[in-house]
Amino acid sequence: MQLSNQYANLGEAFSQTIDPESVALPALLLWNQPLAEYLGIDATSPKQLATYFAGNERLPGSTPIACAYSGHQFGHFNPQLGDGRAHLLGELTDKQGNQWDLQLKGSGRTRFSRQGDGKCALSPALREYLMSEAMFALGVPTTRALAVVTTGEQVFREETKPGAVVTRVASSHLRVGTFQYFAARQDHEALSTLVDFAIARHYPELADSKNRALALLDAVIDKQITLITHWLRVGFIHGVMNTDNTAISGETIDFGPCAMLGVYHPGTVYSSIDSQGRYAFGNQATICRWNMARLAETLLPLIDEDEEAALAKAEALIANFAGKFEQAYLDMNAAKIGITKRKAPDGDLIIELLELMQSHKLDYTQTYQVLADTLSSGSPLPAEFEGLEEWVNKWHNTLQQRSIETNDAMQLMAKTNPVVIPRNHHVEAVLQIVELTGRTDAFDAFLEVLKQPYETLPTTSNYQDTPADGDQYYQTFCGT
Numbered sequence: 001m002q003l004s005n006q007y008a009n010l011g012e013a014f015s016q017t018i019d020p021e022s023v024a025l026p027a028l029l030l031w032n033q034p035l036a037e038y039l040g041i042d043a044t045s046p047k048q049l050a051t052y053f054a055g056n057e058r059l060p061g062s063t064p065i066a067c068a069y070s071g072h073q074f075g076h077f078n079p080q081l082g083d084g085r086a087h088l089l090g091e092l093t094d095k096q097g098n099q100w101d102l103q104l105k106g107s108g109r110t111r112f113s114r115q116g117d118g119k120c121a122l123s124p125a126l127r128e129y130l131m132s133e134a135m136f137a138l139g140v141p142t143t144r145a146l147a148v149v150t151t152g153e154q155v156f157r158e159e160t161k162p163g164a165v166v167t168r169v170a171s172s173h174l175r176v177g178t179f180q181y182f183a184a185r186q187d188h189e190a191l192s193t194l195v196d197f198a199i200a201r202h203y204p205e206l207a208d209s210k211n212r213a214l215a216l217l218d219a220v221i222d223k224q225i226t227l228i229t230h231w232l233r234v235g236f237i238h239g240v241m242n243t244d245n246t247a248i249s250g251e252t253i254d255f256g257p258c259a260m261l262g263v264y265h266p267g268t269v270y271s272s273i274d275s276q277g278r279y280a281f282g283n284q285a286t287i288c289r290w291n292m293a294r295l296a297e298t299l300l301p302l303i304d305e306d307e308e309a310a311l312a313k314a315e316a317l318i319a320n321f322a323g324k325f326e327q328a329y330l331d332m333n334a335a336k337i338g339i340t341k342r343k344a345p346d347g348d349l350i351i352e353l354l355e356l357m358q359s360h361k362l363d364y365t366q367t368y369q370v371l372a373d374t375l376s377s378g379s380p381l382p383a384e385f386e387g388l389e390e391w392v393n394k395w396h397n398t399l400q401q402r403s404i405e406t407n408d409a410m411q412l413m414a415k416t417n418p419v420v421i422p423r424n425h426h427v428e429a430v431l432q433i434v435e436l437t438g439r440t441d442a443f444d445a446f447l448e449v450l451k452q453p454y455e456t457l458p459t460t461s462n463y464q465d466t467p468a469d470g471d472q473y474y475q476t477f478c479g480t
């Protein structure tokens with residue numbers, strides 16, 4: 001294993017070269033062996049891994065850096081964010097030649113730390129590991145987690161908590177906020193470097209585009225639409241879709257206050273600080289479009305020297321967002337009810353189902369399982385789904401009129417609708433067990449099931465129940 005330092009080599013304007021802070025007593029708590037193998041990370045002792053992934057010793061070839069970025073947080077621009085508690089160790093190249101960033105989070109203070117302590121508590125580190133690996137298995141583009149190392153140190157939040165460092169693997173850490181950082185400083189040269197870097201890393205097919213900045217914007221918009229559509233498919237609520245938490249790669253990044261939707265309602269919000277519901281489940285596409293408009297602004301000087309021409313070109317792409325998203329969203333929803341080649345009237349059927357789920361306060365994940373059951377066994381709807389009969393008849397008729405074989409519909413539904421998701425109450429329960437006991441059995445058992453979310457394993461049923469209180473009091477916190 002030899003890391004490269006491509007981002008570090010972009011120069012001082014982009015990052016601060018700084019080693020992680022050494023921790024007192026590094027111990028490897030979680031290790032993602034399949035991911036390590038995929039990345040070609042050499043097998044070594046848990047002790048050595050803990051030393052590396054706590055940041056106590058440099059990995060071969062690594063020059064750790066903290067990256068500069070800005071961001072709109074809840075709509076307000078903050079020019080000076082950056083990795084305040086993270087260190088990019090460098091890039092790894094896998095066997096297929098793909099580049100992966102290895103980054104520590106919770107690894108100490110940097111130039112960008114502001115008032116923060118640079119640390120991460122154990123529970124948010126575990127959440128990042130569990131949720132990102134669950135999302136990966138669900139087929140959602142995402143950053144991943146390689147390790148959680150406990151530090152043997154305490155961090156102070158409202159109370160004393162055990163500390164940890166989580167290792168994140170991402171196809172890059174370029175954020176909308178990274179572009180904003182240089183745009184705010186009117187550093188067009190750095191912006192141009194970023195565009196080149198992003199294209200080389202993520203969109204090499206755009207290398208020969210006539211207008212590289214515009215082509216990049218177009219590609220990022222498409223990737224983001226795909227991402228948000230996946231979130232809506234599985235019921236993911238990111239919780240803090242600030243522009244500094246929006247990756248150019250189209251991967252889900254920053255699992256701080258994220259949660260899963262239980263009862264279907266587009267207004268669902270769990271984040272304690274999102275009092276306006278800006279990042280509510282059903283608002284995520286609108287916010288994504290807003291974030292893409294912020295990205296577009298940063299690229300204007302590169303899109304065209306003529307300001308008005310640049311604006312017209314960028315605006316055309318932003319204006320297309322809503323239409324493109326709508327198509328992707330309806331296609332995804334059609335797949336959830338077994339329809340491949342969606343036709344215009346299916347939109348009404350889809351919207352009607354969503355409205356029924358909302359008015360009958362039905363669980364999002366369970367509803368699609370119950371619908372699939374009506375196809376597989378012809379079983380009647382369970383009592384709590386009373387009121388859907390008419391819709392189910394209409395849906396069955398649609399499948400028939402469209403000559404969609406029941407088996408084909410069932411297969412499509414089975415790969416589109418997870419049987420199990422990381423439900424909030426189960427996530428909290430396993431995180432708490434690790435925090436209280438230091439043992440990971442319960443966490444591991446849950447993760448095993450989450451790794452096959454479209455299969456019913458012998459233990460899957462342990463995690464399919466809905467929370468007793470319907471998550472009405474559930475709250476998440478910007479994990480620090």
Ligand SMILES: Nc1ncnc2c1ncn2[C@@H]1O[C@H](COP(=O)(O)OP(=O)(O)OP(=O)(O)O)[C@@H](O)[C@H]1O
Pocket residue numbers: 081082083084085086105112113114115116117118119120240244245253254255256478479480
């Ligand atoms: N404990 C902390 N110490 C120093 N800086 C912090 C701390 N927690 C958050 N920050 C910084 O505050 C900003 C916003 O934090 P946010 O919660 O979005 O990111 P994060 O969870 O730290 O990291 P990422 O987006 O990389 O997953 C970032 O600049 C982040 O580095």
Ligand SMILES: [Mg+2]
Pocket residue numbers: 244245254
């Ligand atoms: Mg963040």
